[in-house]
Amino acid sequence: MHTKTVAELMVDLREKKISSRELTQCYLDRINAHDSKLNSFITVLTEAALAAATCADKLRAQGKAQPLTGIPIAQKDLFCTKGIKTSCASKMLDNFISPYDATVVRRCNEAGMVLLGKTNMDEFAMGSSNENSFYGPTFNPWQIECVPGGSSGGSAAAVAGRLVPLATGTDTGGSIRQPAAFTGVTGLKPTYGSVSRYGLVAFASSLDQGGPMTQTAEDAAIMMNVLAGFDPLDSTSIDREYGDFTQDLNKSLKGLKIGIPDEYFAEGLDPAVATLIQAAMKEYEKMGATLVPVHLPNNALALPAYYIIAPAECSSNLARYDGVRYGHRCADPKDLTDMYCRSRSEGFGAEVKRRIMVGTYVLSAGHYEALYGKARRVRRLIQEDFITAFQSADVILGPTTPNVAFKKGEKVNDPVSMYLSDIYTVGVNLAGLPALSIPAGFVKGLPVGMQLVGNYFSENKLLNVAHQYQCVTDWHKRVPNF
């Protein structure tokens, strides 16, 4: 049962082949049995989940069920959940019980979904390996000594290990797609502004976007019907008709133009990964798509621009964790400055501190123009590159990451090499575009992710292109033994 997709489980529930309570119990049992190996959950809500499942079953019996009623889900611990610990994997918020639900959480609850728990992550979503968690690292179910990627590594590992049928993630520079690639799941980062950020604890506001992490593109489409929508509580939310994300899944790919940017196949890409992506390209050609070369000439600037803009926003967004109103406060502060300094020194981990310092520096008088101002101009250039590329291509295809998952501890002391695993993903966030990662094969037993990038609000097309690939391949159906 645990290997079924959300689409399949919806049918089983509808046809009463199984109850939500049974389903929920099944996943709770799996978490109990296996999560000690993965450490993918920070909080497991056994009783609340079973209660919600019972409630879902009642609704179904009364004929009041919605499509997703009774489906278990896990939320990344960056989303605020009312009455439930919302730690952001930080010591700073280890004691924080959110007084409200994030819009994403509220929408899932209103859809009748059952919240199983909160997943592990890199602290405040800063990291690419899930090693920056106050609750210890998450492990990759394909090879336990490897990282699952980050920052949504807990969600990715939990879905890959089939401890939950699907989960939410957030993506600021690749934090949904990179762990999806490392763990062999499907991860969609939607167009900036289509999923509300209200209640998503901010890392870098102009880049953060929540999205689904699922087994298949079809499940991602189903989940997008719940997640996407205008939210008056988020000023960057876009007010438009979002429609049904599943409606184009089965469209033919004949005549589809797939842009292949040479910048995504340049030096640094593992040749074994490249081979698999090229094989996927051939599959698409077989389905009637044509490959066209496109250029993203400023892609090399994406990473440096990202590592100025994201820390700048982070340094300001994390100023509220000062020990005054909630969160960690140091013991016996001497005075105000002492309280600030020690609360923050004790409460934040090394990577968070690194980014706060970098961000504070790039915004400071005398550096602002040369660093932050310039990075904003580069961001515009990167956006223009994509817009130009989409004049000749419907979607852009490439590897999600240059390499497969690396070993735990391998890059902890080399942040720049860690940052390089986001080299194909950060540009998409800077431009605010939608993109997804789907499994495209294995290198030495570890999954390889293929990234598809679309134009603004072209999620339906991306999901269509991904789904068609999953109709002719079975990489996404492989389940790790761990």
Add this chain to the structure above:
Amino acid sequence: MEWEVVIGLEVHTQLATKTKLFEGSATAYGAAPNTQAGLLTLAMPGVLPVLNKEAVRMAVKFGLGVGAQINYTSVFERKNYFYPDLPKGYQISQFVTPIVGCGHLDVTLEEGITKRVGITRAHLEEDAGKSLHEDFQGMSGIDLNRAGIPLLEIVSEPDLRSAKEAVAYLKVLHALVRYLEISDGNMQEGSFRCDVNVSVRPKGSEEFGTRTETKNVNSFRFVEKAIHYEVARQIALIESGGTVVQETRLYDADRDETRSMRGKEEANDYRYFPDPDLLPVVIDKDFVAAIQKTLPELPVQKRERFKSAYGLAEYDASVLSAYRELGDYFEEVVSLSSASAKICANWVMVELGAVLNKLNADITQSPITAKQLAGLMQRIHDDTVSGKMAKTVFEAMVAGEGDADAIIAARGLRQVTDTAAIEKWVEDVLAANPAQVAEYRSGKDRVFGFFVGQVMKISKGQANPQQLNEVLLQKLKG
């Protein structure tokens, strides 16, 4: 050496919106601590700001009221610094692109000269909370009710040249925000606060001296005193060979002095950058035009109308137009009586003004209604009472003895205008004082006043003074 004083003012006025600048928490003054602090005010993780449209409307209204350029695109930025009453660790403010650009305010000084003071800009920002340092056993309490209330910061050009001018400007500005109904202007409650930038330079010099900024001076009187103190301090410093340091100072009203708060070296680097949680504020011509239609008659327009419609002098017109309620009161008195506007203006400004001053009240708290005063004006106009009697009636009205007619009747203050009666009194007085009559007729006309006094005495003050003068002159001529 002669010194010239250069003053620029930054006024923070709380906008009279029902809710905060970026969330739905209430803004009423005086609530129990932290009862008006929602999730955003508390800076809970993940909460986002949503702009209050009413605050934008009020800012634009102000801009139109000072003839300013309205910026169709303005940007909210974050001003980053740590303080316990600043829950997010940054204040959302406007920096590079404020909503209101260059404008001006015409200020009538006491000498009757009108001075045009430049307004550099006005921008929207959030107010901070309050730190309370007493009654917490050595700890500090934080009240966040005020945090996030919309402020309009109005920055003047350094066009003011004396404390008097600064106060005159502030009073006009204060009246304007109340005219526009964008702020209650309550200074005790902190709705209208002022930072004072002061520098001095040798008279005739083009270059500005180094300025100091004195923060949060919260009454017109304190502004005047703080400027006087600061000017004297700076001049004494320079004349004794020192230099003024650019710094932030604090006015201590109890000791009537300013003190250094922090120097330029200790100044915060606020790391302003555009708030990524908010999009640029884009407004269009229709939005502005709709606000233009709601503009009331402004003080300057009212002043001009008072001059042309009522023939008032510049000074009288500007005093009466300075406060909306005062102008309304004056016009009601004029409309309810046949007396000339000039006489009504005098009574409102001089007699009523003195009473209000004594009571430390404004026109809305006047013990006499406009209708009551109009009743008295009517009796002056139709010669029922003399000017002197009118003052007695007025005092009785202030004391709460009722309307003018009732007081006149009760006290028998009716003026006698019957010529025959006045002639009789005059004749009696002249007959009783032959020596003085002879004196007058020999050329000593100073005794004229003596006769007036005598007639007033026997008429119990009721003789119409003008008629009495005429009759007396005639009879003395003999």
